[in-house]
Amino acid sequence: MRFLHHNSLGLAFLAAFLLALAGQAVAGHAEFNNQLIADGLVPVSFGAYVTSSDFAVDVTENWQSEYLQFFLYIFATVWLLQRGSPESKELHKAGVESDKDQLVGEHAREDSPRWATVKGWRGTLYSRSLGLVMGAIFLLSWLAQSVAGVASHNEQQLRGLQAPTSWPEYLSSAEFWSRTLQNWQSELLAIGSMAVLAIYLRQRGSPESKPVGAAHTATGVEG
Missing domain, CATH: 1.20.5 (Single alpha-helices involved in coiled-coils or other helix-helix interfaces)
Structure with a gap:
């Protein structure tokens, strides 16, 4: 339990x-x-x-847009701020912050991850590992979408007794970009709306919301 x-x-x-x-x-x-x-x-x-490729393309096109959302948000919120939003850092903390603030190197604690205690490429890699993994999953999902998409497209072409399309041709096709952009726009709208609506609206007990009584101008405060 x-x-x-x-x-x-x-x-x-x-x-x-x-x-x-x-x-x-x-x-x-x-x-x-x-x-x-x-x-x-x-x-x-x-x-x-x-x-089948039809099922694969439907699944992967949603996966890639979701991971793109998190990948962009993770990196964007390092530098970009939204006054009053719990989804933003405090206004004076834009940037990668100091080693002391991030508890790395000589500022690490006893319970800090091992790679947070070292400098060099391991410390640098670990300090950006979340965004890098999200970005890698996005790219792999997008690649899978394109491969499954061209296979599905060519199955439909063959059913209509039409010539199949090559992978590079499919990547520049309206069908591929229509599938891609219809997911991207919805994800970007949703995450932007969350950042702005959380300035004025509350959800008691949720770490995605500010405390119910927090001022609208309170930034980087979670309930």
């Missing part, structure tokens, strides 16, 4: 993710087969659908 209590946030979102992914697979399979039947083709099994 202690493990569940101490890890309830991550476990709850993992369970919700798996349920949503399963629901997407079921609904996507039904929609895909409806389209095949409308085109006069034979429906596919559930297993064939979830291992």
